[in-house]
Amino acid sequence: MNELDSELVSGQLSALGYRFVASAHEADVVLYNTCSVRENAEQKVRSRLGEIAQRKRSEPALVVGVLGCMAERDGPDLIRRMPVVDILCGPSELDRLPALLDNAVRTRASLGGEDAGARSAKQTALQGSASRRTATLAAAADRLELLDLSRAISPTDHNGSAYVRITRGCNKFCTYCVVPNTRGAEVHRPPDHIVDECRRLADAGVIEVTLLGQTVNHYRFEHGAAVTLRGVTQPQKGRAYRGGHRRDPYRGERVTTFADLLKRIHDEVPAIRRLRFVTSYPRDFGDDALEVMRDSPRICRYLHVPAQSGSDTVLQRMNRGYSVGEYLDFIDRARAFLDEPEIGRPLLIAGDMIVGFPGESDEDFDASVRLLERVRYKNCFIFKYSPRPGTAAYTRLPDDVPDAVKRERNTRLLAAQQTISDEIARAQIGNTLDVFVGGLSVRERKQRPGRASDGVGLTVGGRPAQDDADQITRASTAQMTGRTDGDLIVLFDTPDGREPGDLIGRILPVQIHQASTLTLFGALVGDRA
Ligand code: 5AD
Ligand code: SF4
Numbered sequence: 001m002n003e004l005d006s007e008l009v010s011g012q013l014s015a016l017g018y019r020f021v022a023s024a025h026e027a028d029v030v031l032y033n034t035c036s037v038r039e040n041a042e043q044k045v046r047s048r049l050g051e052i053a054q055r056k057r058s059e060p061a062l063v064v065g066v067l068g069c070m071a072e073r074d075g076p077d078l079i080r081r082m083p084v085v086d087i088l089c090g091p092s093e094l095d096r097l098p099a100l101l102d103n104a105v106r107t108r109a110s111l112g113g114e115d116a117g118a119r120s121a122k123q124t125a126l127q128g129s130a131s132r133r134t135a136t137l138a139a140a141a142d143r144l145e146l147l148d149l150s151r152a153i154s155p156t157d158h159n160g161s162a163y164v165r166i167t168r169g170c171n172k173f174c175t176y177c178v179v180p181n182t183r184g185a186e187v188h189r190p191p192d193h194i195v196d197e198c199r200r201l202a203d204a205g206v207i208e209v210t211l212l213g214q215t216v217n218h219y220r221f222e223h224g225a226a227v228t229l230r231g232v233t234q235p236q237k238g239r240a241y242r243g244g245h246r247r248d249p250y251r252g253e254r255v256t257t258f259a260d261l262l263k264r265i266h267d268e269v270p271a272i273r274r275l276r277f278v279t280s281y282p283r284d285f286g287d288d289a290l291e292v293m294r295d296s297p298r299i300c301r302y303l304h305v306p307a308q309s310g311s312d313t314v315l316q317r318m319n320r321g322y323s324v325g326e327y328l329d330f331i332d333r334a335r336a337f338l339d340e341p342e343i344g345r346p347l348l349i350a351g352d353m354i355v356g357f358p359g360e361s362d363e364d365f366d367a368s369v370r371l372l373e374r375v376r377y378k379n380c381f382i383f384k385y386s387p388r389p390g391t392a393a394y395t396r397l398p399d400d401v402p403d404a405v406k407r408e409r410n411t412r413l414l415a416a417q418q419t420i421s422d423e424i425a426r427a428q429i430g431n432t433l434d435v436f437v438g439g440l441s442v443r444e445r446k447q448r449p450g451r452a453s454d455g456v457g458l459t460v461g462g463r464p465a466q467d468d469a470d471q472i473t474r475a476s477t478a479q480m481t482g483r484t485d486g487d488l489i490v491l492f493d494t495p496d497g498r499e500p501g502d503l504i505g506r507i508l509p510v511q512i513h514q515a516s517t518l519t520l521f522g523a524l525v526g527d528r529a
Pocket of ligand 2: 170173174180
């Protein structure tokens, strides 16, 4: 989600004439797009801000902005604690960033010199507590929709892969999570806009699209319901499927369900050869969506569907809205529809787990290990519970699992997952897999000088994107990285005489000859290479 936001912001700023530079040190304006989900993500940003504060002492005209969830969560408090920050812009206000930036740059120019740093008027755009009021929500949704619609799609600045947002915000209120506060209420984008965006991406050469939403499979758009109450757009509500209610009874012209949306993109934009979506919510999967996945060859057999815990009592305290039994029923149902290893289309499932949630006992934790072993995730992201101010758990549940216990559980769960990931990877040895080639491997990129991105900063002011192409065409043989349909990572070397640039953005057959936990190693095969 943040990556897509950064892309939209950079597109918007380049259209306005800002140039991008290769490193923050050369920039007149430095913007950090931030995440607040866990405390350590915020710490990283604070330490970057500390570094840049040093620089601002000698360059008072530098403009520094904090975008995203941390800006929204900390609000003006962040500026009080970190006066180096000139701009704060929440994730639901990114369309207003150009105006904020323009104001900040103008203030700086008009004040000039030393004064600029000391007296610059701070620019902020935060949704604040108004975020869940329907009228405000509708207005914000419309403005943000324009930001998505204005997406600048160039045939050269992607590696064949792109994200498309289908839903913003989240209504689930899991007790540990800041997202419903920082990103606001759930809003579903109109299906025509989504399909158009996919088509424009495909026209620009994108062949892999990942649909994004915090609870992506909760998507549901009611046509004509857009303008109802006193002319104000109403939020669209998704559906939960529990027990016997496994299909949306209102499928048809009036409603576009998640299943309909998947089918529309798959059928109307066949140039997209891989269609994925993240992140799924276990309770919201109808059989109709699973059927569309089963019957659509270009939809990947991949689900990221976090359980968070294997204990019913912990799930309840997390307000996840399902039991372990219901989660496992869903996994079995998904496998029954989609797992077809015999035709080379296994279903691979990824998950997220939190360890050390308030009140998690040894038995609760053991239940999480059992769940992980029962599901056999391809990979699972494991997080130590991090109490986040403003969430229900922070207010109501004492963070009573000692850090040493959290660390120990984290290590144990990781070890259990590693064994499973190893087995899944090793089972691929000897197989030939279709690999979507994303670019040079991390190792290869480290060996090449002059790489730009540090992952957190967005730097305004020159142009980094072209560097990749230059580096790539100069290479002789290089290690490439790519992904399978089920999102397994594959590394292979370019064959003699082949330029990496020729392979990037294509789907090519790779025979696997070695495997480690999260990575397969292989060689290109056949004439198609
Ligand atoms: N502490 C630890 N992990 C968290 N996550 C979200 N909030 C917290 C928190 N407060 C994890 C969940 C979620 C993933 C994106 O981050 O597992 O699925
Ligand atoms: Fe956070 Fe829960 Fe929403 Fe996911 S579903 S974004 S964990 S509140």
